[in-house]
Amino acid sequence: MLVRTLDDVTDTDADIKTENWRSKRIILAKEGVGFSVHETTLYAGTESRFWYANHIEAVFITHGEGEIEDLATGEKHELAPGTLYLLNDHDQHIVRPRTEIRCVCVFNPPVTGREVHDENGVYPLVTEDA
Numbered sequence: 723m724l725v726r727t728l729d730d731v732t733d734t735d736a737d738i739k740t741e742n743w744r745s746k747r748i749i750l751a752k753e754g755v756g757f758s759v760h761e762t763t764l765y766a767g768t769e770s771r772f773w774y775a776n777h778i779e780a781v782f783i784t785h786g787e788g789e790i791e792d793l794a795t796g797e798k799h800e801l802a803p804g805t806l807y808l809l810n811d812h813d814q815h816i817v818r819p820r821t822e823i824r825c826v827c828v829f830n831p832p833v834t835g836r837e838v839h840d841e842n843g844v845y846p847l848v849t850e851d852a
Contacts, residue, residue: 786823
């Protein structure tokens with residue numbers, strides 16, 4: 723059994739901070755469970771483009787409001803507490819928080835914590851063995 727709190731990962735190398743968002747990686751590939759879990763904060767008034775070409779991501783909004791745009795279709799969806807979106811087709815998207823958004827994200831395959839978004843918003847596929 724593993725028990726870990728957000729405080730356990732805050733300000734460690736599992737706490738990734740950028741201009742637009744902060745991601746606390748709670749469960750990573752090294753745990754060997756087939757997925758990773760993150761608590762992510764997206765800052766109000768920002769715009770972030772993401773494309774997980776190598777991962778499937780589920781995002782559950784716990785706090786805040788904004789919108790997500792599917793770049794393939796131009797379709798926009800409102801984000802609010804209780805909303806879940808699943809990027810099940812490696813969807814290129816933009817997230818626009820109107821207020822600070824906090825969410826729980828699950829990635830498959832799991833991230834290692836060493837990934838960095840490239841210029842297209844893509845995480846490379848990094849394995850724990852790499």
